[in-house]
Amino acid sequence: MIKHKKILSYLLSAGLLSASTVGVLSAQSNSERSPYSRFGYGTLGLRQTATTRALGGIGVGLRDGFTVNPANPASYTAVDSMTFIMDLAVALQGSYLSEGSNKDSRILGNIDYATILFPMGKHLAMSAGIMPFSTVGYRFGNLEPLEGNHSTYQRTYLGQGSFNDLYLGVAGRIGSFSLGVNASYLFGYTTQERQVYIGSEGASNPFYRTQLQLKGFKADVGAQYQLDLDKEHSRSLVFGATFSPEIKLRSTLIDQHFQSAENSSRLVPESTDTITSQSLHHVPLSYSVGATYRHNENLLLGAGFTYMQWAKATSLEQDGAKPRDTYRIGLGAEWVPDQRGRGIFARSRYRFGVSGANSYMLVPTASGKRYGYNELTTSLGIGLPLIDRRSLLNVTVDYRYLLPQSSGMVREHALGVTVGILFNENWFRKARIN
Numbered sequence: 001m002i003k004h005k006k007i008l009s010y011l012l013s014a015g016l017l018s019a020s021t022v023g024v025l026s027a028q029s030n031s032e033r034s035p036y037s038r039f040g041y042g043t044l045g046l047r048q049t050a051t052t053r054a055l056g057g058i059g060v061g062l063r064d065g066f067t068v069n070p071a072n073p074a075s076y077t078a079v080d081s082m083t084f085i086m087d088l089a090v091a092l093q094g095s096y097l098s099e100g101s102n103k104d105s106r107i108l109g110n111i112d113y114a115t116i117l118f119p120m121g122k123h124l125a126m127s128a129g130i131m132p133f134s135t136v137g138y139r140f141g142n143l144e145p146l147e148g149n150h151s152t153y154q155r156t157y158l159g160q161g162s163f164n165d166l167y168l169g170v171a172g173r174i175g176s177f178s179l180g181v182n183a184s185y186l187f188g189y190t191t192q193e194r195q196v197y198i199g200s201e202g203a204s205n206p207f208y209r210t211q212l213q214l215k216g217f218k219a220d221v222g223a224q225y226q227l228d229l230d231k232e233h234s235r236s237l238v239f240g241a242t243f244s245p246e247i248k249l250r251s252t253l254i255d256q257h258f259q260s261a262e263n264s265s266r267l268v269p270e271s272t273d274t275i276t277s278q279s280l281h282h283v284p285l286s287y288s289v290g291a292t293y294r295h296n297e298n299l300l301l302g303a304g305f306t307y308m309q310w311a312k313a314t315s316l317e318q319d320g321a322k323p324r325d326t327y328r329i330g331l332g333a334e335w336v337p338d339q340r341g342r343g344i345f346a347r348s349r350y351r352f353g354v355s356g357a358n359s360y361m362l363v364p365t366a367s368g369k370r371y372g373y374n375e376l377t378t379s380l381g382i383g384l385p386l387i388d389r390r391s392l393l394n395v396t397v398d399y400r401y402l403l404p405q406s407s408g409m410v411r412e413h414a415l416g417v418t419v420g421i422l423f424n425e426n427w428f429r430k431a432r433i434n
Contacts (some may be wrong), residue, residue, distance in 0.1 A: 015173040033095050033106040035410055036373070036402070038159050039321040039361040040313075041214075042136035042190060045165070046328075047071045050089050050394035050420035054381025055332030056155070058302040059239035061290030063178075063224055066383075066392065066424060068115040068127060071288075072222040072240050073180025076125035076171035077116060084424050085117040087129075089394070089420030096413040108137070112418060122160070123173045127182075133165040136190040142384035153198040161190030163214055176227065186283065189213040205336065207258040207267055218283050234296045242288045248300035250254025251281040284309040300334040310360040320321065320364030325370065328357035349383035361401075363409075371406040383422075390424035 037043045048068045052059040059071025068087045069075040079085065090111040099103045115129030141156035163186055171180030194208045222242040226411070229235040253275040258267035290304030310316075310323040332353035338346040355377045362370035379398035386393060395417070402412040 018101065032135040032413060033097075033108055033138050033139070034402075035097070035138045036359070036361070036363065036412075037136045038138050038157065038192065039319065039363050040310075040316045040323060041134040041163060042159075042161075044134050044360065045132035047165070049087055049115065050330075050381065050396045050418045051351070051383065053398060053418055053423070054351035054353055054379050054394070054396040055300075055302065055334060056304075056330035056355045056377070056379060057306075057328070058290055058292065058304040058330050058332040058353070060222070060288040060304045060306070061224070061238050061292040062301050063226060063240070063292065064300075066390075066422070068117045068129070068422070070115060070127065070167060070169065070182060070244050070294065072201075072224060072288045073127070073169040073171050073182045073220060074178040074222040074224040074240065076127050076149075076169060076180055077123065077173035079117050079119055079125050083119065086423045087113075087115045087117075087236055087420055088292045089113055089418055091416060091418045093414055093416040095415075098357055099408075099410045102378045104140075112420075120170070125171050127170040127171075128167065130164055130166045133163040133186055133188070135162045136160055136192070151276075156195045156197070157193070159190065159192040161188065163188035163190070167222060171222075176225055177366070178224045178226075180222045182222070184218045184220070185215070186218060187215040204259045207260055208258045209254075209258070211254045211256075212281075213253075213254075214249050214281060216247060216283075217341045218244065218247040219265060220244045236294050239291045239295070240290050240292075240304075242286075244283070244286045246285040247283045247314070248279045249281045249283065250276075250278055251315075252276050253280075264367045280315045282313060282315075284313055297339050298336050300332075302332050304330045308360065316361065316371055320370065322362045322370055323360055324358075324362055326358055326360040328355060330355035347385045347389070349381075351379075351381035351383070351396070353377075353379045353381075365406050365408055367406070367408065371404065371409060373402045373404045373409065376401045376403060390426075392422045392424070394418075394420040394422060396420075407434050 032043050034043055048055055048057055049068060051067045059069045062069050063078045065078045065080050068085055072174055089112040092106045092109040113131040117127040119125045136159045138159045141154055143152045143154055145163050163185050165186055167182045167184040169180055169182040171178055190212050192210045197205050220242055224240040228235045254272045257270040259270055260267050279291050286308040288306040292300060292302035294300050306328040308326045311325045313323045334349055334351045341347050357375045360371040362372045364370055377398055377400045379396055381396035383392040383394045397418045400414040404411060
């Protein structure tokens with residue numbers, strides 16, 4: 001009875017934590033500044049925590065009792081039966097953009113995610129949290145000549161907003177095999193604005209605003225199998241896989257057209273069109289496979305592969321862009337000098353990862369053709385044990401380079417820092433009285 005009350009209190013805590021975080025995440029989208037986020041749903045999140053981000057995103061095969069790993073719900077059963085884990089993180093990113101002789105740089109930051117993980121029994125575990133599904137954030141413009149005139153007019157583009165992934169997952173274990181399911185609620189909105197400023201006397205300047213609202217449920221199924229390579233359980237292999245079916249989303253698309261007079265900030269409404277649908281937008285089918293090798297609790301090596309079937313998302317064919325299927329591969333390693341060492345740096349977890357992927361959107365270029373980009377990422381991280389020796393301060397530094405498939409496209413360099421605090425508490429352990 002006491003355990004059931006504690007589980008109920010954890011679920012209530014998860015609800016309060018998610019509700020408070022939802023308000024912050026929905027109100028801010030200060031984590032992205034990329035012109036490519038104008039297309040599709042924006043820049044996609046990958047259900048990565050500070051730990052898995054440092055490991056190149058190899059979460060599908062990662063099985064670690066000190067980590068909340070929503071990338072594969074089957075991993076939840078790795079948590080100790082006496083443990084409650086809460087993982088919170090903030091992210092800071094500096095980005096550098098270049099297009100020919102034009103250059104721009106930004107420093108951005110935001111709350112990244114909030115998750116919890118706890119056991120429901122000896123072979124059952126549950127996790128809940130909120131993570132970014134995608135983020136839109138950009139601001140750019142250009143000057144173009146007026147036909148039949150020697151003057152120019154200016155086009156400006158502005159976008160912001162995000163879609164969030166609020167999930168609840170449960171997993172069970174039978175022997176060396178674990179199976180888990182995440183049920184997620186996707187919600188949020190993005191706003192994109194376009195304005196033409198002519199500046200000629202008596203000219204009207206058109207202003208367009210488009211808001212996309214999405215909400216709906218999705219599910220992810222994950223499995224893991226742990227193979228011990230010796231009787232002492234000092235060496236093991238973990239094989240993992242996940243599958244997510246295509247899910248339709250409810251959407252509301254609001255297109256507004258305004259006019260503003262010269263040197264006036266007042267917008268005069270011209271027209272408003274609203275389109276609602278139960279099937280126009282969707283989350284595509286996807287699957288992942290991966291494996292990790294662990295040696296003596298000191299060394300972890302892993303790899304992962306993910307496929308997402310974005311080419312069928314025809315609703316994203318807007319402004320000349322077109323979706324395509326994406327592939328991502330990641331490699332990661334973690335080293336702990338001495339798990340039972342007395343020094344803080346001897347017990348620290350040192351992480352390294354690399355990953356590569358292609359963009360899920362092909363975007364229009366000045367040549368009239370559509371091109372995408374390849375994304376290359378390398379990361380370093382450290383998990384510093386706190387005073388209780390169980391909780392961790394996870395710090396990850398990652399460098400991301402977007403390599404365009406056409407020389408005329410924008411190049412992006414981004415250096416990110418993710419700082420997460422993972423609280424690991426023995427909330428189920430009974431106190432002893434001498």
